[in-house]
Amino acid sequence: MSWLAVLLIGLALADLTHSVRPVRILPECVGAAGAVVVGLVAGLTQGRDVVALLLIAIAVLAWGQSVTHGFAGRIPACVPLAVLASSxxxxxxxxxxxxxxxxxxxxxxDGTPLPVLGGLDADRALLLGGAFAVQLSTGNVVVRLVLAATDTVNPARHGQSDDPEMQLKGGRLLGPLERVFILGLALAGQVTAASIVVAAKGLLRFPELSSRRDQERIHLLTEYFLVGSFVSWLVALTSLVLLME
Known part of the structure; x- marks a missing residue:
């Protein structure tokens, strides 16, 4: 699963870079270069591994470009989702x-003194790193793309006063935190604790949703919350399935 792990790391690096420095073409270049460097550091230097690293770099570049155009409304939001799923x-x-x-x-x-990494082989470490990394920013990107693809939000209105994200503040921070907690707790065998995290989010958001007086706005925000939450949880659960292979 080393190639898959490197791909996840490359995607995560691209999206994390975009969240910090959204400069044109820079995030996907950082992600592509980072994936190649990680692969080489992990000893993936055989002929087919080098070819795979080049293809991974192309996939990361395609992901970054398709996301940029998707959010700008130049292509349907389902296109970057298809790029991600196919990759x-x-x-x-x-x-x-x-x-x-x-x-x-x-x-x-082999030589690390950190107990948490003791006994981990390189493949497992890479996959764990990739799985947790995509929870931080890539998960948010996937959520926004699905919301746009389902017409729950209009990408062109992102950041404006009528954008649901601006009215349900904290989602961009709460999303990564809940995904990391869900994935970590599930890997530790604490499935009940992970389900409590899911329930807690609903309890925290309920007063904010029910306080609106405009029924149409309530329905819009509720749809935004439900679709976004389920997609966010699906990102964490999909990563869990990959780690269980």
């Missing part, structure tokens, strides 16, 4: 051809 799908399909990770990363894991 991850292909990486899973060819995972058996990937060489095991090792290299400098494997050497570091």
């Amino acid at each position: 991850v799908g292909v990486a899973i399909a060819v995972a058996g051809w990937a060489d095991p990770a090792g290299g400098w990363l494997g050497d570091w894991l």
